[in-house]
Amino acid sequence: MGETMTKNDVYILGIETSCDETAAAIVKNGTEVVSNVVASQIESHKRFGGVVPEVASRHHVEQITMVLEETFQQANMTAEEMDAITVTEGPGLVGALLVGVNTAKALAFAKHKPLIGVHHIAGHIYANRLVKEFRFPLLALVVSGGHTELIVMHEHGSFEVIGETRDDAAGEAYDKVARTLKLPYPGGPHMDRLAAEGEVNIDFPRAWLEDGSYDFSFSGLKSSVINTLHNAAQRKEILRDEDVAASFQASVVDVLAEKTYRAAQQYDVKQVIVAGGVAANKGLRKALNTKFADAKQELLIPPLELCTDNAAMIAAAGTVAYQQGHRAGWDLNANPSLDLERYGKRESKQ
Amino acid sequence: MNILAIDTSNQVMGIAILKDGLLAGEYTTNAKKNHSVRLMPAIDQLMKETEMTPKQLDQIVVAKGPGSYTGVRIGLTTAKTMGWALNIPVTGVSSLKALALQAQLTNAAICPFFDARRGLVYTGLYKNKDGTLTLEENEVNILFTEWLKKLADRGEPVVFLSPDIELHRPVITDYMKDLAIIPELVSHYPRAGYLAEAGAMEESEPVHALTPEYLRLVEAEAKWLEQQGKN
Numbered sequence A: 001m002g003e004t005m006t007k008n009d010v011y012i013l014g015i016e017t018s019c020d021e022t023a024a025a026i027v028k029n030g031t032e033v034v035s036n037v038v039a040s041q042i043e044s045h046k047r048f049g050g051v052v053p054e055v056a057s058r059h060h061v062e063q064i065t066m067v068l069e070e071t072f073q074q075a076n077m078t079a080e081e082m083d084a085i086t087v088t089e090g091p092g093l094v095g096a097l098l099v100g101v102n103t104a105k106a107l108a109f110a111k112h113k114p115l116i117g118v119h120h121i122a123g124h125i126y127a128n129r130l131v132k133e134f135r136f137p138l139l140a141l142v143v144s145g146g147h148t149e150l151i152v153m154h155e156h157g158s159f160e161v162i163g164e165t166r167d168d169a170a171g172e173a174y175d176k177v178a179r180t181l182k183l184p185y186p187g188g189p190h191m192d193r194l195a196a197e198g199e200v201n202i203d204f205p206r207a208w209l210e211d212g213s214y215d216f217s218f219s220g221l222k223s224s225v226i227n228t229l230h231n232a233a234q235r236k237e238i239l240r241d242e243d244v245a246a247s248f249q250a251s252v253v254d255v256l257a258e259k260t261y262r263a264a265q266q267y268d269v270k271q272v273i274v275a276g277g278v279a280a281n282k283g284l285r286k287a288l289n290t291k292f293a294d295a296k297q298e299l300l301i302p303p304l305e306l307c308t309d310n311a312a313m314i315a316a317a318g319t320v321a322y323q324q325g326h327r328a329g330w331d332l333n334a335n336p337s338l339d340l341e342r343y344g345k346r347e348s349k350q
Numbered sequence B: 001m002n003i004l005a006i007d008t009s010n011q012v013m014g015i016a017i018l019k020d021g022l023l024a025g026e027y028t029t030n031a032k033k034n035h036s037v038r039l040m041p042a043i044d045q046l047m048k049e050t051e052m053t054p055k056q057l058d059q060i061v062v063a064k065g066p067g068s069y070t071g072v073r074i075g076l077t078t079a080k081t082m083g084w085a086l087n088i089p090v091t092g093v094s095s096l097k098a099l100a101l102q103a104q105l106t107n108a109a110i111c112p113f114f115d116a117r118r119g120l121v122y123t124g125l126y127k128n129k130d131g132t133l134t135l136e137e138n139e140v141n142i143l144f145t146e147w148l149k150k151l152a153d154r155g156e157p158v159v160f161l162s163p164d165i166e167l168h169r170p171v172i173t174d175y176m177k178d179l180a181i182i183p184e185l186v187s188h189y190p191r192a193g194y195l196a197e198a199g200a201m202e203e204s205e206p207v208h209a210l211t212p213e214y215l216r217l218v219e220a221e222a223k224w225l226e227q228q229g230k231n
């Protein structure tokens, strides 16, 4: 690393343990992944059909130092060379977050490094900066198992939430419908695969909500799918799973793509960014690509490994926080319901 | 030999620093407050007051449970990460043993325990054998009445130690009659100085392999195992 390291380069370690991935990464200048390690627990949670928080926390403790070691080894760097230690502070599962937060504190303390807490969703958005530099104002569509949000950014580190789900997150609706179709956990990717083979022949509802609203609602759609399946079973009618998945997906993707498009025009943004685990969904990628084909906005969808939870995105968002002077104290705590707008407006302390 | 000892496994939060084998500082609180928020500021303060820097540490000792799942993880995560970062050994000591050390000079058997709700306790039985505290009965998560019956059957005096002693005093005297020895109240709270001392004499594991001692499966896991057994 020695020769290529100039004095102005900033190296940030990111740690992420908000759900079921134990992850650490090193990012250079907020834009370049140096190393990125994710230890997934999916195999362990599969037997329960979903993430069991206490099991997730237990795995995090078992994995975290190994993940750190691997991260530094891959980068051929040491903790001494880091400019700061950044960590997901929230939102997420509290017990899981606590492992990451205490790891970050212990490492920062042992090595006399600045400590910085990062918002998980800010991380998902900043995953895109590892692919391409931001141009403001930009619009971010964040879609994951826990989130469905439209966020406008006017500058680095500031976030205006213009729309969010009023009930289920898009990813949550996917998982619940997948469970009804008896697909293995995690259901999202299986739904996506089935949808690609099916036909959109069931007219499921689309919740547009009031005129001009950028909020989302997916619980009505989810219930409609479950009712349709139930009624069909009673009438001994056979619905193809592929068609149910395709029709459900069309309903979700229509609303997501249309609202994102409208918001992009209204806020006159330069870029549209898609972030979060559901950004891996092929149906959504296709719909957005079509929608924005002739639009003046540039559409950015990160590669799959940066869509799902990882620590490179935390280090990327953490780099901006570091450069803006944010520093956490040794009393940094996990905050399972950390608010994104308030996080963006927090006072920096040196 | 400089040692940092950490115990956040139960409500009592304890930190101690041994400098050249001598107790340089100790911090103990017994408050219903968040260990995650308070642990690192307390370590920082105690390190400053004892004029110790992380680099000067030779070993970290941590109470590895049983206790509050979250509390155990906060201590262990902190200890493992510091140990890994500083490249020094980390020693996990049973939280029950750490408590039993409060009575290590007695010749009677020592029963440390933590309340685990619904009549259950985390407990074990220790005894001083030629100056070292050794395990007489394995640590378990058990109905306290069942455990007490077992202890009463041994027919020898037992020292009971627990931060939850008042909750269980009646049932202890009920089962143990005059075989029960219950010391004054301050002895019922573990002290990190003893933990440090015990850790100095125990083997340390490779840091990656060090895991909490929960003494209990996650409920979902227990159910899953039960299901597997039926199939």
Ligand SMILES: [Zn+2]
Residues within 6 Å of the ligand: A120, A124, A144, A276, A277, A308, A309
């Ligand atoms: Zn996420």
